[in-house]
Amino acid sequence: MEFFTALCVFAAICVSGGVGFYLNKHLNAKRIGDATELATRIVEESRKEAQAQKKEILLQGQDDLFNQKRELEHEFKERERELKARDRKLQEQGERLEEKLEKATEKEHELLSVEKDLSKKERKLAELEESLNERIDEQERRLQEVSGLTAEEARQRLFAEIESRTRHEAAKMMRLIEAEARETADRKAKEIIACSIQRYAGDYVGEHTVTAVTLPSEDMKGRIIGREGRNIRALEAATGVDLIIDDTPETVILSAYSPLRRQVAKMALERLIQDGRIHPARIEDVVHKCEQELEVQIREVGEQATFDAGVHGIHPELVRYLGQLRYRTSFTQNVLQHSLEVSALCGMMAAELGMDIKKAKRAGLLHDIGKAVDHEVEGPHALIG
Template identity: 75%
Template sequence: MDVLSVLIAAVAVLVGGTAGAVLYRRMTCKRIGDADALAKRIVEEARKEAQAQKKEILLEGQNDLFNQKREIENEFKEREREVKGRERKLEEMSGRLEEKLEKATEKERDLLQSEKELSRKERQLAESEEFLQTRIGEQEQRLSQIAGLTPEEAKERLFAEIEAKTRHESARMIRQIEMQAHESADRRAKEILCNVIQRYAGDFVNEQTVTAVTLPSEDMKGRIIGREGRNIRALEAATGVDLIIDDTPETVILSAYSPLRRQVAKMALERLIQDGRIHPARIEDIVQKCEQEMDAKVREIGEQATFDAGVHGIHTEIIRLLGQLRYRTSFTQNVLQHSLEVSALCGMMAAELGMDVKKAKRAGLLHDIGKAVDHEVEGPHALIGADLAKKYSESQDIIHAVAAHHEDQHPSTALAVLVQAADSISGARPGVRKELLENYVKRLEELEGIAISFEGVSKAYAIQAGREIRVIVDSDNVDDDATYMLCKDIAKKIEKNLTYPGQIRVTVIRERRAVDFAK
């Protein structure tokens, strides 16, 4: 029973497997047929699409070829037109060249004819020159016999007359040119100076370095001198100042070349008098404190000066030197105040001229910095100041302006000339400076002596406190043109030989008088 079941099951399995295989084969064949049909349809569609793209490419290629052909034809036509235009130009040039060639041929024939004519004239001129030389020699001999002069003497006399005539003509031309230049230059200079003077009107500066100390009583002189002079010796040793105690009532004179030392001695002496305790130890203590206070005060004054001038970035040592100028005077003019004036004037004139205002103010403020140490260092204060400016890293323009403001160096920049002008304006305005009567009279005498030293001058008068000199010439020996040259020569000699603030006007007067009497 079990074997039969097994056989039946085996047969069933075999029949099922065969039927499944047949069914699978049929399904496989159907799928293959569908795939073939799909493949054929895809291939057919791809072939049709490829043909359509081929046609489009062919059409585009034909269009490109047509466009290129048309562009080439247009380019060809354009070049053809250019060639034709060039041909026309060449034809025109050829025609012009033929005309020029004909003209050149004609000119050549004319030149040949002219050359022949010139050769003939040269021969005639050579013959005439030879004849004239012969005649000139004969005339020179006759003139020498008549005048009694050799040819060399006659040449010298002729050259002297020509030189004198040329000198007068050149003087006349120079005068005309300078008059024209002065008209325009004076007009512009007056405008600038008027603006400067209008914008800056400085007060009269009459501050002086005080060297006299007033005492409360005559008894104080003895206390200042001390037993056997120990107090006065201690004060002189501590300050470096000489004390002069004479018969002047209730006054002690302080004498020293350094204005800063005089100020320290003045401060110390006033405090000692006020305190009443005067002995060597106290003197040294007070002088030391005064020196410290003076150093701080000098720096404060210098800083305030730079602030007032609007100048910044200055070295601290130069600021200290500026503060020292507060105690330095020149012809009774306070040097620090003068420097501030020059700085302001430089700035205003630089603004009018379109220059660097800050640099101009800086140069004006520092131009007299050498006066702070000129009692310690030998040489002109302008060059000393230039060395200080160079030492403390000022620019080359500032250094040159400081060195050249008194012609110790020739001014080669506009800034240097500007500082010169501002310095003269500040120092030469009326009332700003004073001088001793002896020096004043001596300067006037020297000024008149320079004018009288010239030939043809009959009289000379210095007027307006030596700021102008009137020169009267002999009209028989000096003509109008010579007066102009004489005026220039006198001015040059004054500039060379005299030292003075501002400028001196030279006026040469020539007067011709005719006098007769009616009877």
């Protein structure tokens, strides 16, 4: 019984082993078939994809070749057009050169013909000159035979006679020329001066040796005089100007020969009146400041005068003296204005006479420079200048 059971178990094991082997074999065969089928499908898809890529690459290559071909054809056409244009230009230049060559050839022929004519004329002139020389020699021989004089003696006698006649005529002509020159020079000088005066018209400024300062009220006169006259004495001492306070309403008169001092006094008095503080210490301070300001104004006026006259390169001290002329009068006229007018007139007359205009303007501007200091230096203003 046990044997039979064992046999049955063994048989069952064998059957199950055979069935398992068969199933395993069947599964392996199926897997192999599936793998083969998958490999075949992958290979097929790869082949199709490779063919598609190949076609795409071929198409891309054809497009590139077509584009390159088109670009080359376009470049070839452009170069062909350029070559044709160059050929046309060269052809036109060649035609122009041919025309010029033809004209040059024609001119050369003309010059050759003119040269031949000139050669013929030169030969004729040489022949005529030789013939004239022979005739002159013959005439001289005949004259010597008739007059009994040699050619040198006849020449000297002829020159002596011509000289005597010429001297008399030259003396008469010289007197006539001198008279005409005097008349012409006088008339020309008058014309130049009249023309210059007509071209320039200046305004005359009337100034005197006194200056009036207007006061805001009559009470200001007492403040200017000060206690026991100390303010007016301090102002006169600081400026060197005489203050005249009379019955003229609301007016103070400044009197001084020097126009600069009068100008300083006027500036100081106007500033003191405006400020209201009038006492000796304040007067000295204001006068000092006004003198400094006037010095600056004088230099500015002098520089402006040189600019208006068009005269440059003047020494700074002379520029200062020119500025001082602004406060100087002569024959009721402002001297600086007069100097500018004279400078302009000198320039115009120099232009009419064809002389140096710059030098003439410079001389005219500085001709009265001595009047700037004639109240400080003794002597005529011309010598001072």
